[in-house]
Amino acid sequence: MPNNTSPSHPSAARSFLSRRRDRVVAACAAVAAFALFLAAAPALEDPSRRRAYLMRPLPSGGLNETMVDAAVEGSFAGAAASSPPPAEVPLSSLGESNFSLGIEPTPAPSMFLVPSPSPSENFDDGSMEEPEHPELKGNPPKGPAPFLQEPISSGLPTMSSDINGEHDMDGKPVLPLRPEQAPLWSTGADKELIYAKNEIINAPLASDDPDLYAPLFRNVSIFKRSYELMERLLKVFIYHDGAKPIFHSPELKGIYASEGWFMKLMETNQNFVVRDPNRAHLFYLPYSSRQLEHNLYVPGSNTIDPLCIFVKNYINMISTKYSYWNRTKGADHFFVACHDWGPYTTKLHDELRRNTIKVLCNADLSEGVFIRGKDVSLPETFLRAPRRPLRDIGGRPVAQRTILAFFAGQMHGRVRPVLLKYWGDKDADMRIYSRLPRRITRRRNYVQHMKSSRYCICPMGYEVNSPRIVEAIYYECVPVIIADNFVLPFDDALNWSAFSVVVPERDVPKLKEILLAIPESQYITLQSNVKRVQKHFLWHPNPVKYDIFHMILHSVWFSRVNQIQIE
Template sequence: MEFHPMHWRFETKKIILVIAIVTTAGAVLQTCSLPHPAAFRPLFSVITVTTFETPNNTTRKSGTVPSNVRDEQLPAVSFPVNQPADQATRVAPQAITLFNSTISNTTSVTSPNTPPSDDGLRVSDFAEPVSEIVYENNGTAKNSSKQEASGSSLAQNILEGSRMSNSRSNFIPIGANRNKTIRPKNDIPKSKLKAPTALSFPKRTRADSRTKNEVGFMPPDQALLYAKHEIQNAPIVTDDPDLHPPIFRNVSTFKRSIPNTQHFKQSYELMEKILKVYIYPDGERPIFHTPELKGIYASEGWFMKLMEENRQFVVKDPEKAHLFYLPYGSHQLELALYVPNSHNMRPLSIYLRDYVNTIASKYRFWNRTRGADHFLVACHDWGPYTTKEHEELCHNTIKALCNADLSEGFFVRGKDVSLPETTIRTPKRPLRYLGGRPVSQRSILAFFAGNMHGRVRPVLLKYWSDKDEDMKIYGPLPNRVSRQMSYVQHMKSSKFCICPMGYEVNSPRIVEAIYNECVPVIIADNFVLPFDDILNWSEFSVVVAEKDIPKLKDILMAIPLRRYIALQKNVKQVQKHFLWHSKPVKYDIFHMILHSVWFNRLNQIQS
């Protein structure tokens, strides 16, 4: 099809617009994830454009394809001076047709040995017949056949490929050898990775895993699918110097996390490689962004502090995040809004509801998943109840809760996280009382001292207070006893430390016992133990049903000495997973909490 310049005129701005459209199309196509993109790139890399005057003072443009592609002239493109501005954009279909025609010609001479694209297809698989586009006198275009111009279809395929792949692994520099595929240093061989659109990845060994940079180029949702696939196809880990196999449900499960399979170790490594968290900057102090580092609710404060200081996982760009953290303190919420003795928690939940509504209207991320990729960390007993005024916050958001009670309907196993309740007495020295006596110096069979509240503790005292010399069971520790041996010394000198629930199922005594290397005896029906998806609590603790309190001594005495020594040894080994550090350490409690949130988010994703 030929244009006659004598009938057309150009305005300068229309020329610029045409050049911009063609140049932009070339840039997009140059960076798209196309099969063997070297076949396309020369078309745009060295096209020469000339401008000249015609006898009728009409400016026109022409381009020439370099000889290494096709030795022929591109059709001239021209527009009259008085043409409406929006008509100028109609050069795009012609450019697409020209582009598709060139691709068809290139494909026709492709040998069977042409290198396949990264998704295993050849250029010919994408080439389509070109339908001729005829431009009428009024500047509008119509298809000469009943079928749409194939250039439009091809352009759509290209743009779809661009959206599906956020990777730079297919980029080939201008002027590169088209018969040789150029990859970044750490790219994966084509035989090892299929097209990202299929999201089906082959089994691979740990040595064959993607590098951190390659996974970092993936869109967040695709990275999570990749991680889940890698977890499901993890190699079995039978021994690891950093981990003690008996305390895990399966040591492989700690490095690649799916319940009842061999995947934890790799899951942890994938978390370190992939996970990015966005922290909402919104929220008024002291309820938000004010960590409380001392007392029995310190877990939520320490996690907030370390999360907000973190540079490995935290990102400033929410578009890159896999998870979104709501940085509020449940204890600070109670101190700020609860009216003493009112027994009314509704103002607290309304405040949190309004906060969530605010971020949902300000940012697009909450509504995208209805809060399923958001999480909160709350250690106050009222933590679960503060979410009930917002349905999506209550039922969709991942909640890390100390009050992990299955019977009340707030905590969902497999979605929510059981948060360890840690008592920190000296924030500057959180590990001050760590350690205990050897087994041979633990003369007390069982010890408990604490306030009388909840349904279990009064029953415990009823059966065992001042009933047996081997069972040191008290209410608040009497002065006459504490003068001879302190609370901490009792724990360090006891074989078993009794950890009954209080008002709620959780108790800080569980972690206190682990700190003092005393085997915890947990009495709390319906309690989901911390990190229960990963840790095998039967290997370092004893769980007793509430109805078996009268038989408590018989249950403990029935444990053989060899078995007890193994339990106590495992308590020492599991201790590092419950320790707070001013700078987080691998496998410590900060990473364990974050891993559990990551773990549960992966389990929600459908392959």
């Protein structure tokens, strides 16, 4: 009996050659289309025409679809039809080997695998003015693709003042679950969430807790009770699907370190992670927005469509293979992204964009992507030494902070050029630089400036987020945040007015006046509170209670509990 599956069989050989031919044709079409795009570039110099071209609808099976399908074929092709997974999903290989569906991966077209500069040479919002920092080397910044300047409408209210109805457990309006997000069937985890919400609403008044300083919190009683219940109840299921490097590959250095450190600590966690998805309150989608950019973005193409298609295909595979996404339309799923492009990579999948809990450094209310009351603002932490994440923590006492205000960095975005215009090299008290001059760095480098300043200016760059906010906290300098529409990290729990100053963008010309108007006693309180809040922003190789890992996870938990309807 002949073996029809053998490559030597004529029909199998024809099928094999057909597949190879299709791939070659797709690659040739891609190169030709890319060449046509380059030829048309001079005609697209007008910004409005170029934006319209870049935002054109994707044709079914068109260039980007074909190429990205090929790029992800090895990871996702052949996903099984909808069926629940076994109760126990082994996690022993999580983050160690590529997940396989029994299909040999197809090499991706080379133009999608052109590597970006290494992480150490590619900072969006460079914060260090030391020799190893790219701003000192003169490398160009990496901002968003041009079309990302326009907001992507989500069809949902984005400001809390626009939301009517329910309020969260801190009294702020929130987005309730829409009818299509209501679970198709109930689980024991749903009942635990209802129990948790009732407990948090009726939280007892917190007595003096040596680990929690009440003025730092919006409501310390609610936070404490919610955190206790998270420790006791929360279970997270991590999808093991997806091949490295985009999945299960944490990047622990640079300005995207937040998403990498969370991934590393989440996937190795033994307290919250469960192998049985039927017990889970939350489902983690373990992909890296930084690795998406690094592996799929074509330098100079001015489009992130390949990244968006990849993410869309991944979610479609998850929702086809498992039943858990479809139970809530993704409302109990979350992902963590610190790259500026993280929010925009969701644009081709409505349920991902509208329903999931998006944990984003780029927490901008004005663009219709980040939803206050549902999504989570992720602190952007710039780490140089992954093996020593607590290096250089601390700063000088108040009496030795001789600089009123300090900023040094690249002049990108809408705020920084205005800051430099009014304060650059114009006032001895306002040390505002586009780049620290050599004559100054010989005496005091970037970190020493932050440790010696009363206020550290944290203006937005290309996007609203900046690693300077957490840097200021690390070096015990009161952060001055200038970024309209920015939802500050851990906004659900922390009272930022207790340890920072928020200045509207329009008030940059009055910046010194605003800072000098703060009484000395109030400044001392602010600076003291910066030191107290510091522990909530620290990464530890082995997480400790109330540190940044637990604060991020708590914000996701708190968001999910808030969405639950109590009948």
